[in-house]
Amino acid sequence: MNNDIIIRAEKVSKLYGKNKKEASELLKNGADKDTVYKKTGVTAALWDVSFEVKRGEIFAIIGLSGSGKSTIIRCFNLLNKPTSGKIYYEEKDIAQFNKQEILNYRRNKISMVFQNFGLMSHRTVLENIAYGLEVRNVPRAERVQRAKEMTAMVGLEGWEDKPISSLSGGMKQRVGLARALANDPEVLLMDEPFSALDPLVKRDMQFELLSIQSKLEKTVIFITHDINEAFKLGDTVAIMRDGKIIQIDTPENMSTHPADDYVRQFIDSADKTQVLSVKHVMVPPACLVKPKDMPSHAIREMANNDVSTAYVVNEKMQFLGIVSIDDAIRARDENLPLPTFINTDVLTCHEDTLISDVLSLAAKSRYPLAVLDNEKKLKGIISKAAVLASL
Amino acid sequence: MKEYLLKFPEAWQFDVGSAIDDAVKAFSRNHREALTFIKRGIITAISGINDLLAFIPWWVFIIAVALIGWRVSGKKRVGLIYAAMLFFVGSSGLWDHMLETLSIVTASVILSVVLGFPLGIVIALNKRAGKIIRPILDLMQTMPTFVYLVPAVILFSTGKTPALMATTIYAIVPMIRLTSHGITHVDEEVVEAATAFGSTTIQALVKVQIPQALPTIMQGLNQTIMMAMSMVVTCSLIGANGLGMEILLATNRTEMGRALMPGICIVFVAIILDRLTQGLVDSQEAESK
Numbered sequence A: 001m002n003n004d005i006i007i008r009a010e011k012v013s014k015l016y017g018k019n020k021k022e023a024s025e026l027l028k029n030g031a032d033k034d035t036v037y038k039k040t041g042v043t044a045a046l047w048d049v050s051f052e053v054k055r056g057e058i059f060a061i062i063g064l065s066g067s068g069k070s071t072i073i074r075c076f077n078l079l080n081k082p083t084s085g086k087i088y089y090e091e092k093d094i095a096q097f098n099k100q101e102i103l104n105y106r107r108n109k110i111s112m113v114f115q116n117f118g119l120m121s122h123r124t125v126l127e128n129i130a131y132g133l134e135v136r137n138v139p140r141a142e143r144v145q146r147a148k149e150m151t152a153m154v155g156l157e158g159w160e161d162k163p164i165s166s167l168s169g170g171m172k173q174r175v176g177l178a179r180a181l182a183n184d185p186e187v188l189l190m191d192e193p194f195s196a197l198d199p200l201v202k203r204d205m206q207f208e209l210l211s212i213q214s215k216l217e218k219t220v221i222f223i224t225h226d227i228n229e230a231f232k233l234g235d236t237v238a239i240m241r242d243g244k245i246i247q248i249d250t251p252e253n254m255s256t257h258p259a260d261d262y263v264r265q266f267i268d269s270a271d272k273t274q275v276l277s278v279k280h281v282m283v284p285p286a287c288l289v290k291p292k293d294m295p296s297h298a299i300r301e302m303a304n305n306d307v308s309t310a311y312v313v314n315e316k317m318q319f320l321g322i323v324s325i326d327d328a329i330r331a332r333d334e335n336l337p338l339p340t341f342i343n344t345d346v347l348t349c350h351e352d353t354l355i356s357d358v359l360s361l362a363a364k365s366r367y368p369l370a371v372l373d374n375e376k377k378l379k380g381i382i383s384k385a386a387v388l389a390s391l
Numbered sequence B: 001m002k003e004y005l006l007k008f009p010e011a012w013q014f015d016v017g018s019a020i021d022d023a024v025k026a027f028s029r030n031h032r033e034a035l036t037f038i039k040r041g042i043i044t045a046i047s048g049i050n051d052l053l054a055f056i057p058w059w060v061f062i063i064a065v066a067l068i069g070w071r072v073s074g075k076k077r078v079g080l081i082y083a084a085m086l087f088f089v090g091s092s093g094l095w096d097h098m099l100e101t102l103s104i105v106t107a108s109v110i111l112s113v114v115l116g117f118p119l120g121i122v123i124a125l126n127k128r129a130g131k132i133i134r135p136i137l138d139l140m141q142t143m144p145t146f147v148y149l150v151p152a153v154i155l156f157s158t159g160k161t162p163a164l165m166a167t168t169i170y171a172i173v174p175m176i177r178l179t180s181h182g183i184t185h186v187d188e189e190v191v192e193a194a195t196a197f198g199s200t201t202i203q204a205l206v207k208v209q210i211p212q213a214l215p216t217i218m219q220g221l222n223q224t225i226m227m228a229m230s231m232v233v234t235c236s237l238i239g240a241n242g243l244g245m246e247i248l249l250a251t252n253r254t255e256m257g258r259a260l261m262p263g264i265c266i267v268f269v270a271i272i273l274d275r276l277t278q279g280l281v282d283s284q285e286a287e288s289k
């Protein structure tokens, strides 16, 4: 049950304007948003958008301003009605909900965090957080209790009775987040929630969101125009352009296999060290030797591959260390076995480590880092130059 | 030259005015009892308010206004100035006239709020209602105020009742307008948040839109009070007693000095009412920042 689909958009389109029929015809024939607008005066905010969101994942949607991100996310809680297409929540078509079902859906299943916080300035912090509970008539004592828990969770203890105007931007969005979580919804819709914050506060909030999400395992649909944010937070990233989805993928796949030039441009603007792990930039070791190999064999291997160090692995490919060509020559001359000269003092890292996290290691190390998997098997090596080149 | 080119042809003139006159008169004849009933109700209400005001000893009244003025402005000096103004009214022998004026103003402000506030909300929430009512409001506001006096007199003869009616028609407009303006201009994202968390229309209105619009609504109340104050003076023409009547009498007798005193009193009362309600607006604004 953990990997099932919680929300699904199926061929969703949203057109603004009078002449929708003609506009749809044009769009069906492949016309783009600008052409359609010039010819019919209709804005195609969304066209034929389909995707699935898995329970418990953070689904990031990214795109430039005007690409339709807000339009689609607002369809999920019925603030917008699609012109055509369907949205399913747990396989129920939400367009079929009657009035009361819509209220219940919004009160229990799905809540929203807004770009400019959307807080009610005439209410205190606690009263804001308790708003969703209040409208569904949770008794006062209970909602105060629950709102207090939420206040604590977002780190605002002591601010419960303060007016909203006394908070900084970051604190306001913490209130927004707490308000959305107070209802204990299944899905959290976040429309550029951190865009209005300065970079440092933004990083704090991203961290906060990740840690809350790992605790509560909510499904999050997260909108941003910042590719770094999308890659950092998203388990899945969808990239939108002019009302259409261009690519849906994991951050790693998207950065290694961009669907087209547009996506590539977006990704080029990203700080890839935050996305790519070392396995994306490592190279196979040029020269591998086994402990029981003769020193002369090791020397020949190194000479053939034109390198001055060899990586030593056992039968199971587990990494033991390195030998330099000088040591191998000494071993041959003094007739000692190769293992005597294995240098185990080599820095290693796991293949899934983010590049940003090995930057300092790679800079310190005299040799390329050895990249290992879970069983300590040598998967490749990564040189300082390769790390720097990936930046 | 044909005459009809020089002068608007008489045959094409039709007399809407007297048709309306006849209609209003007929209405007043046919609904005599209902109108009398309304009239009695209104007179009871106004004299009730008057009795209430008169029940307060003059010095308590002055001290109370001074204290409120001090509270609202935060300055002792302001409270003292208000007290001095009211003292001036009393020493000019116009205290009772002031209370009479105030009771009509109060009654018409209450009526304006009771009718205007819900109407403003309806206009804000229902575009079609807005399209119909807005032009009527424009008309009500641009019409010379004297025009209201005549039908009021035909329906209720002279005295406080037609004065209240005319005053309310004139003063209700800002209440309606600013209520609706306040509600429609609440931050869209905040209203959206209310909706997104599953508020019903009524919940969103009561818990979010009205409280958020309160500073603007208070501004409307302030304007309504000021307009009622100015209209009540005009209403002395149809027999509303009070400060306005004193001016009217003095003017008829061309007694400059006797007209001046009530004139100054009206200005004082208006200033005090304006500042006190403006203070209310400011404190609302400060709260919702």
Ligand SMILES: Nc1ncnc2c1ncn2[C@@H]1O[C@H](COP(=O)(O)OP(=O)(O)O)[C@@H](O)[C@H]1O
Pocket (backbone or CB within 6 Å): A016, A043, A044, A045, A063, A064, A065, A066, A067, A068, A069, A070, A071, A072
């Ligand atoms: N109410 C509306 N009426 C007309 N056009 C709209 C409306 N809302 C959004 N749009 C248009 O739809 C497109 C997508 O908008 P939006 O979803 O807000 O983009 P984003 O959130 O990605 O910046 C834009 O071109 C915008 O102008």
Ligand SMILES: [Mg+2]
Pocket (backbone or CB within 6 Å): A069, A070, A071, A191, A192
């Ligand atoms: Mg947007």
